[in-house]
Amino acid sequence: MRILLQGAQVFQNNRFQVQDILINQQYIEQMGPHLTAPDAQILAMNNLVIAPGFVDVHVHLREPGFNAKETIKTGTLAGAHGGYTTVAAMPNVQPSIDTPRRLQAQIARNQASAQVHVLQYANITKDRTSEQLVDFAALKAAGAFGFSNDGNGVQSAQTMYQAMLAAKQANLPIMAHIEDDSLANHGVMNAGLRAQELGLPGIEPVAETAQLARDLELAAASGVHYHACHVSTAASVELIRVAKKRGINVSAEVTPHHLLLDESMITTDNPQLKMNPPLRTLQDRQACLAGLLDGTIDMIATDHAPHTVNDKAGSMLTAAFGITGLETSFVMLYERLVKPQLCSLAQLINWLSVKPAQVFNLTAAGQLRVGQVADLVVLNLHQPHTITADSMLSCGQNSPFIGQQVEAEVAATMVAGRWAYRKEQTE
Template sequence: MNILLENGLVYQAGQLQQLDILIIDDKIAALGQDLAELGIDLQKRIDLTGKLVTPGLVDVHVHYREPGFTYKETIKTGSQAAAHGGFTTVCAMPNLDPVPDNPAQLQKIQARNVADGVVHIKQYASITLGRQGEKIADFKALKAAGAFAISDDGSGIQTAGTMYLAMKQAAACGIPLVEHTEDNSLLFGGVMNEGERATELKLPGMLGLSESSQLARDLILAQQTGVHYHACHLSTKESVALVRWAKAQGIHVTCEVAPHHLLLADCDIPADDAMYKMNPPLRSKEDQQALIAGLLDGTIDMIATDHAPHSEDEKQGSMCEASFGITGSETAFSLLYTHFVKTGIFKLEQLLDWMSAAPVQKFQIEDAGFILPGKTADIAVFNLNDEFELKEEDYLSKGTNTPFTGTKAYGETVMTLVAGEIVYQKED
């Protein structure tokens, strides 16, 4: 299909400029002014005056729950939620049942991703068999089968010896190792950040040390092995400082921060409300400010949602019983734009880079993150001008477990195109 997107404010080559985009079949054919005058036979001509047009957003950390937990989410609903948020490429974690810890199981999930996904879905394989943290999987075979990277996300690797051997193997075959850093021996049954607010709510606290101590171990191991080590969802000021030190040492480390850790601190938790229970938990105001500073100074490379849908029953009642996790695909861009760009803390160009170009460059993802002639037509369109409300009935994910429902925001997704096909369009 030939589509002309006209008069949008296009983010391209690091700049915002009013351009037309000509799409022929699945590719961007041309960028410029007045492209309708080329006389191309068009099936659609869409006026985007006053709208922001960006590369499709890229999220390296989502949970789609299929196979094994489809009552929470499916590949179809998760990818529809991604499209609703302006994401066109996502990377799905392996905490599934069965776990993709061998080529046969990995390829089964990849086939489902292609069949049911409305966006591009890259699949993680696990570091250890069954994600049990003990016997290491065959990374060379998993990479050959198409694994995006390896991770036991949801669980930290508890023994240094296992992590060291995993890093050596990952470095040898050139696959990124992506780690959820958490020392289980330092959790002590916590359900929210250890601190004044946990005491006020009479809830057991989670030490930031459980994250930063294992991250410190891993960074030294990464220095020894030369692996591309990626730290998931940083949440503490100590973690930011450790990554900053590691980068100064030349260690091949990248890292991400989740929107909720930028937007909220533990003091924002109004009550014993399971919608505020996630892992890692919302930390202190000081931690929150360190994460923002880490993004701005380049220590933190990218933003990733950690979209983690759960059923309604799993997020009922006290934090002590509820599941950890928050959804993010459908709310991330609008909330970050509203809270940080409109207030002048971030530039729009920075936010778009952290959510598109940076993950593409750091993970060497092909054919994503940029609007350029010859590239696949993965494009998102946002309305920055009109305020809207985040409503549960508008979510396309099965999971509605977010405390942001009811929030007023700017930056609503108007349209998302994947390979030249409109996969989401806001109803008039």
């Protein structure tokens, strides 16, 4: 059966225009004003926005090994609830994904359970924390989207350089968790006055910037596509800005929480505000937004990191790092950035959808056009509501944004011509 979406403000070619979209099976058959299709299911989309489905290049789906935190099914349902049609899953599961056999098994799990498209990373090193490199060519042949040890920085410069050379040969990106363990010093929040006031050990900002500076020089020497994950400091933004001017093949992401929160908001020992990298200063937060606005930072990625209630209980000293992000990303960014006119809706859609697809050559994502797979999100910008734990589809409800009032919502998400999420189906 065909589906005719009528009268939405459709985001295409970086502008909004009232159009209809006719979907036939998995694909967009027609786009334009006043379409007719007698055999189609007609859905009125007046006063709604339709955009290319969001793309998140940094999520943790936890399965296998940590299914109490999240599963592939629940994580991708959460993605659909947040407007995401494509996510890229980090390999820090158990066992970690460091052989072609394990990668193939993980891809099979994704295909069996996922409600959205899932791209799968493989490790950079065996067991993710060793210095022994994986077989990059064999993992590419088995279907790897890229390589990452996310959760841990690669501590040896020699190991990272050899990894970059191998990834360059495979023509796949290195996705870097940037953290020098000897400088992080087992901290739980940003080092500074607030950490001292709360009596909590701090993570020095230089733990990020020192390793980033090293990696950018290695990327320049190797020619690899180097992607800086969850950039959090003003100094990091400046390093990337200079690197791009030098012609280094670097891209970068920032998370919603590093755009919307900073250490001044940590007024008590609150595990819901514990993440890695930690919330930095207001000046760092402002620099991250400035980096997005001037193109230094390419995209927004959630670093969706679900945990059980027990994982996030007690003190920041013992609780797990990380917060969820897939279900709150668009609505919170719209509330805090678009409504106050710090950026436009078009810019936000570009950072969430268009740019990640372009940077990672995802030709089937990030755009709406005839003949393309029908991956799209329907946005209602005038539906005030409160973010609640009960409304979340993720197993993890570890979000500091629960209880926030927001104006916009994701009304529906379509993946390859089928509804992966529709609000009315959950009510």
